[in-house]
Amino acid sequence: MRVLHIITGLGIGGAEQQLRLLLRHLPTDSDVITLTNPGAVAEGITADGGRVTDLAMAGNLDVGALPRLTKLVRQGRYDLVHTHLYRACLYGRFAARLAGVRPIVATEHSLGAVQIEGRPLSSGARALYLAGERLGTATVAVSATVARRLEHWGVRRDRIHVVPNGIEAARFAFDAAARRAARRRLGLPGDAFVVGGVGRITAGKRYDTLVRAVAELPGARLLLIGDGPERAALRRLAGELGAADRTVLHGACQDPPPAPPAPSSPSALSSPTTGGGPDLPSLLAAMDVFVSTSPDESFGLAVVEALAAGLPVLHVTCPALHDLPPEAAPGARRISGSVTGLVADLRRFQESFGEAGPHRLPVPPAVLHYDISHSAEQLMTVYENAVRGPVPNREVSCS
Numbered sequence: 258m259r260v261l262h263i264i265t266g267l268g269i270g271g272a273e274q275q276l277r278l279l280l281r282h283l284p285t286d287s288d289v290i291t292l293t294n295p296g297a298v299a300e301g302i303t304a305d306g307g308r309v310t311d312l313a314m315a316g317n318l319d320v321g322a323l324p325r326l327t328k329l330v331r332q333g334r335y336d337l338v339h340t341h342l343y344r345a346c347l348y349g350r351f352a353a354r355l356a357g358v359r360p361i362v363a364t365e366h367s368l369g370a371v372q373i374e375g376r377p378l379s380s381g382a383r384a385l386y387l388a389g390e391r392l393g394t395a396t397v398a399v400s401a402t403v404a405r406r407l408e409h410w411g412v413r414r415d416r417i418h419v420v421p422n423g424i425e426a427a428r429f430a431f432d433a434a435a436r437r438a439a440r441r442r443l444g445l446p447g448d449a450f451v452v453g454g455v456g457r458i459t460a461g462k463r464y465d466t467l468v469r470a471v472a473e474l475p476g477a478r479l480l481l482i483g484d485g486p487e488r489a490a491l492r493r494l495a496g497e498l499g500a501a502d503r504t505v506l507h508g509a510c511q512d513p514p515p516a517p518p519a520p521s522s523p524s525a526l527s528s529p530t531t532g533g534g535p536d537l538p539s540l541l542a543a544m545d546v547f548v549s550t551s552p553d554e555s556f557g558l559a560v561v562e563a564l565a566a567g568l569p570v571l572h573v574t575c576p577a578l579h580d581l582p583p584e585a586a587p588g589a590r591r592i593s594g595s596v597t598g599l600v601a602d603l604r605r606f607q608e609s610f611g612e613a614g615p616h617r618l619p620v621p622p623a624v625l626h627y628d629i630s631h632s633a634e635q636l637m638t639v640y641e642n643a644v645r646g647p648v649p650n651r652e653v654s655c656s
Contacts, residue, residue, distance in 0.1 A: 258640060260285045261335040261358075263326070263349035265342040266294035267309065269484070269509040270457065271558050272341055272366035273298040275399075275422050280307055282633035285640070288333060292322065292345055297511045317344055323352060330356035336644055340393075342366060343374055347385065350392040360643040361393040364420070368398075368406050369553035375459055387411050394643040397636070399556045402576035420636050421577065422556045423629030428513065429538045429565035431617045436542040439535040443480065443505050445543060450610045451478045452603060453544030453568075455537070455559040456551065458485035458506075463550040463573075463594065465494055470599040472498035477607055482540055484509040512537035541566035545615060546606045549573060550594055564588060565624045567617030571602055578623060585623040 262280070267273050267289075277298055280287055288308045291299060295311040302309050310329065314322040330338060330352050337360040340349035346363045353361045367374040373382060390396055390412055397420045398404035404417045440447055452471050456462050464481060468491055471479040479500070481491070488506055495504040514536050541547070547563035549572040557575030564570055570589040572578070578586050592598060610616075 258285045258337065258644065259333065259335045260287045260640065261330060261333055261338050262287060262289045263292070263338060263340045263345045263352075264289065265292050265345040266296065267291045267299035267302070268294050268296035269298060269511050271422075271556075272364075274301075274512060275366070275558070276341055277302050277305070277307075278423065278425065278629050279633055279636065281305055282630050283637065285637075288335075290326065290329060292326075292348065297509075301511055301513070314348075323348055323355075326352040327355040330358060336360065337362060337640055339364070339640075343382075343386070346393075347389045350389050354392055359394070360640075362395050362397060362639060362643055363390070363393050364397040364399065365403055365407060365555075366399055367555050368403050368410075369555055370406070371553055372461065375457075375461060383410055390416070395639055397639060400576040401580040403555050418635075418639050420632055420639065421580075421627055422558050422561075423627050423632035424558065424562055424565060424624070425513070425629055426565045426620070426624050426627075429541060429562055430620075431567045431615075432538070432542055433615070435535070435539040436615060439539040439543040442535055443507065443543065445478055445480065445505065449478045450474075450476060450607045451480050451543060451545050453480045453482070453541065453547050453563075454549065455482040455510075455541075455547075455562070456549070458483045458488045458491060460487055461551065461553065462487075463552060464491055466550050466594060466596050466599060467548055468494050468500065468504065469498065469596045470603055471503065472500035473596075473600045474603055474607055477503065477603065479504045480507065480540065480544055481505070482507045482510050482537070507534075507540065510534075510537050510540060537562065538566065541568060542615075544568060545610060546571065546603065548599070548603075549575060550599075552594060560589065561624060561627050564618075564621055567620065569606065569616075569618060571599070577627060581623055581626065585626065586621045588618040588621060589623075 290310045292312050292314040299309045338353040338358050340346040340363045350361050395418055396416050397418050399422045401419050404419050407417050408414050471477050495501045547568040547570045549560050552573050554574050557577045560570055560572050560575045561577050571592045573594040
């Protein structure tokens with residue numbers, strides 16, 4: 258089956274890296290078109306042997322990109338078009354229809370309770386979303402929580418299919434040597450108590466509460482993995498609180514990192530690399546407890562990765578876990594997100610942190626549930642039904 262994936266951009270982000278992981282496991286002949294920003298994830302896809310085309314779209318209102326996109330879809334003679342993220346879903350569905358491709362699948366990666374892709378929900382965004390959705394064949398929700406939000410928005414239940422995000426779980430198994438190496442690289446003492454977080458650094462993620470909480474714990478260190486517009490503000494806040502020397506803002510980390518290209522192999526795309534620093538499993542190994550302060554998520558992939566690394570997890574919200582029974586992730590606990598409460602929770606972890614070395618929990622059932630190979634199998638079922646004809650009704654469930 259020939260499949261074209263259309264995505265808004267390929268900088269480092271959850272939806273972008275999830276697409277790359279899926280491409281590594283889908284038994285399809287796939288191409289990727291990015292409307293803009295052929296960033297580090299594009300480099301990773303090409304390093305994996307994939308094909309990426311940059312449409313070089315100038316902005317949301319660059320309607321001149323639609324004929325170019327339609328031409329590429331028509332030339333590729335694809336059996337199915339799969340779109341990802343809001344702008345790509347709008348332009349991609351129109352282009353597929355104009356090119357004569359009827360099977361169109363769209364994944365909703367980022368529909369939160371009050372925002373979509375970090376922007377506040379509005380009646381206009383909803384109306385445009387629903388108008389584009391009707392042009393497709395099926396809409397994939399990355400969690401049962403997102404499926405319920407889609408139905409509440411007005412998407413027909415028989416068009417919604419839950420295909421959860423996934424991870425390559427085995428890659429995150431704890432490695433003591435990787436922990437020591439990562440801490441040396443980051444300047445973190447081997448015996449320090451390290452609180453960690455992973456995600457895009459935006460105001461909505463509320464990482465300021467994490468900085469404030471760690472600042473109140475003498476001797477504790479903060480390791481935050483990610484980049485975004487609030488990074489400089491967090492650095493200033495850590496300085497104002499007297500915790501600058503105990504705060505490490507590592508920057509974004511592509512996972513998995515792309516393999517170095519062969520010297521004789523020309524790259525199809527030129528994009529910045531993420532450098533030769535520790536990979537994400539090594540960075541998680543350097544932590545002692547993982548905290549997700551975001552109050553609005555569509556899945557919570559970083560939480561699942563932390564659980565795969567054996568870390569105890571504190572989270573404000575995580576649909577990936579809310580959609581499963583509590584016993585699926587006994588090492589994760591929901592918190593209010595207040596600074597006072599977080600200080601008390603982290604202090605208990607810090608007091609139990611001793612000289613016996615890092616404490617790691619058994620990998621919980623939730624991690625196995627969200628294996629990427631299983632997600633790829635589920636997505637292939639959606640593809641096959643879309644290509645064959647009308648998609649049968651599937652109830653939205655929490656399992």
